[in-house]
Amino acid sequence: MAFQTPVTAEDILRAIHQKQYLLPAIQREFVWSPDQIRRLFDSLMRGYPIGSFLLWKVDAASATAYTFYDFLTDYHERDNPYANKATVPTGSGITAVLDGQQRLTALNIAIYGSHAEKRKHAWWNNPDAFPRKRLYLNLTQDAVENNDLGLRYDLRFLTEKEAAPEADSTDRWYRVGDVLTLENSGPAMYAELLRRKIGMENAEPYQRLYDLFRSVREQKPVNYYLEGTQDADKVLDIFVRVNSGGTTLSYSDLLLSMATNQWQHLDAREEVRKLVQELNSGGSRIFSFSKDVVLKTALMVAGVDLRFQVSNFTQTNMRKVESAWPDTRGALLRATAILNGFGFNERTLTAASVVVPIAYYLARRGLTDNYLTSGADAKDRLVLRQWITRSLMKRGIWGSGLDTLLSRIRDAIDEEDTPGFPGARIEKEMGALGKTLSFEATEIDDLLELKYGGQRTFAALALLYPGLDFAKQFHEDHIFPRARFTAKKLRDAGISPDAIDDYTARIDLLPNLQLLGGVANVEKQAKLPGDWLTSAFASEAEKTTYVSDNDLQDLPLGIEGFVEFFETRKTRMRERLSVILGVGA
Structure with missing residues (x-):
């Protein structure tokens, strides 16, 4: 060297x-x-x-x-x-x-x-969510002192519009790549500053531009x-050693890298890349699965050790993974379609790893696209959905000990000789690892305190009220709209000042939430629930069914009865959850 x-x-x-x-x-x-x-x-x-x-x-x-x-x-x-x-x-x-x-x-x-990169809170499929930015240098001033990055120079990624000067003003933002077009570090720089209407009262703008020129083209x-060795094993050893610092090379990265050179017929990196993108944004899906999840599923379907350890990345194992790749790919696409059909997306799926055993079940049983919609499989999909939802609602299931958990689930699926998703057998294996899906009464109380937008809130509502067509888009919705719960509006509605805190403390909690279709949610907006129910249904029978299915009995016409309704619905939800989760059975 x-x-x-x-x-x-x-x-x-x-x-x-x-x-x-x-x-x-x-x-x-x-x-x-x-x-x-x-x-x-x-x-x-x-x-x-x-x-x-x-x-x-x-x-x-x-x-x-x-x-x-x-x-x-x-x-x-x-x-x-x-x-x-x-x-x-x-x-x-x-x-x-x-x-x-x-x-x-x-x-x-x-x-x-x-x-x-995606703007914060923007949707993945929004064409305006990813503004294209280039690196610019501020020629007129340095970065503010004590900035978080410790920068001396004011360097920023800006869109072309953000960098453009206002009419008749100084053109201060210089795209750093343009430094390659400067003919020299003297007259060409001076002319550039004049063109930008940057005066030469002091030498600082010139110095900044020269520092850029020197750093890229002179220093x-x-x-x-x-x-110079051509020994691949030595090169791989060097690579692993030098990449032990910085942004650490994960075992999944190494697995993907080694698979790329060990697969005989397919390009592992390209295959995983394409599949990740398709899982996350294919059709109506919006997820954020990583290549780690894809690789873990590939190991599971191939029947090899699930651990991301160098000793596991043998040529034999990689050949098994390649051979099983078509099954892995098809099963993952169907598994994400199932999750999407159950109403989950990147914001409501709280543990990405849950897709791994779903995909393995589909691959192991050789289930095709027909499984996604077949009436004959509806009962099995319901069992699968209940297991998924309960595992997402229960704390600690998909955290530590994931490889051991997935191995036991794989064994349970392999050893089950009856048709259908072996939920009971899987739960028994999970319980042996201390990851039981049984709930206590105190956990029911904890679920009733879930808040709007919380990680487990969608799963809880989906389990409580399963009669929705999740092929359509559903939102978490306030039954009594939050916009009505400002202190002023509550006072104007005749609520006693002493009772305002009782109202505002409950507004975002589970008993005031429901799942509502996207269009219906937009139409509802800030209407009181009684007014909305009157206008939302074509017949009294439809309204009555909706009220019963969603525990909306005794709904008051005005806001003054909110606290009593909240507590009554909370009691009904506790009873419903206790039955569903087998508490007290």
Whole structure:
């Protein structure tokens, strides 16, 4: 391993775009945040060391035996989160990056590319949820003192609109990638500042632009070692060792990397990537499953050890995983369709791991798409749904000891010789691990204190009132609308000041919540429940059925009877939950 002559950021990025440097398949995906990119670039502009890099010189004969990827330039969290597979011409060697991929990709995005991540609270399928942003430098002032990232330079990811100057004002935001177009660090910079209406009363704007120019095009902060061995085992050992720090290489990352080189007919990385995206956004689905869940399911379906440990990533096991991949893929797609049909999505599915045993059951029994809608399987789907919901409502089921739990569930499914989902047998195995699905009376009381938007609230309502068609979109809805419960509106409605706290303390709790279809929820808005019920149903019979099915008896016409209604419905819900969960039976 030899230390090489340092190079500029411009030089190494130019080489990356000329395909001289590629990423081996054992590399993880790009995981840095915009703030990490900003901090790295700030260090670069200050002249600080940005760490050494480790490269692997792969000769032409060895290059054909491995899979390589290009560097990511325009990151998009939903549409383009992964680097593309590279084409290596026959007879050509390449240089692969073993250590430093995250830093080099960060510099590439900062200078050549863009970053688009989902806006907070935006829906995954909203086309405007992922604004495309580039890295800009504020030429007129530095970052505020004592900022959270410790930045000296005011570097920000901005959209083109955010960076644009207002009419007749100073154009202060300079896209850092434009530094590559400056002809020199003298007159060209001066002309650029004049064009931007940035006065030269002091030298600070010029200095900032020069610091950017120097850091990218003159300084040589990229120090690297070059490994020339063609021994793949030695390279893998080096890779694991050098990736023990920074953003830690997870065992699932390593499994995916090793599978990529050990599968004979399929590309593991590409297959897992595509499946994750399809699970999360295919059809009407909106989930956030990770590759960890996919890989865990693949191990389970293949019948191998479920642990993410290096000793488990044998060639034999990887061949089994590849052989079972079509079954794994089909079962996971059906399992997510089932969860979607039960009304779950990324916000209401509180434990992603629950999809693993569902998929295994479908794969093990060879169940097809027909299972999703078949009337003959309706009873089995109900058993499955009740088990899923109860496991999500019970604390501690899908946390620690997951591998042991999944192994016992797999054994229970394998050993059951009667048709249908073996819920009782699975619950027995879970109970032996201290993960019982039996509920105590105190847990019923705890469930009745669940709040609007809470992790387990949707599951509790779905279990309480199962007669809904969850193929349609349902929302958690306040029976008595929250908008009516401000102190002023309560006083105006004749509620005594001494009773206001009794009202506001109950508004977001389970007994004031129901599941309501999306359209109906919009139509209801801030109507009192009595008014809404009168207008929402075409006949008195439909209204009566809805009231009975949802424990809405004795619903008061006005808000003054809210507390009494709340307590009465809470009692009915406690009785219903006790029966469903077998408490006191």
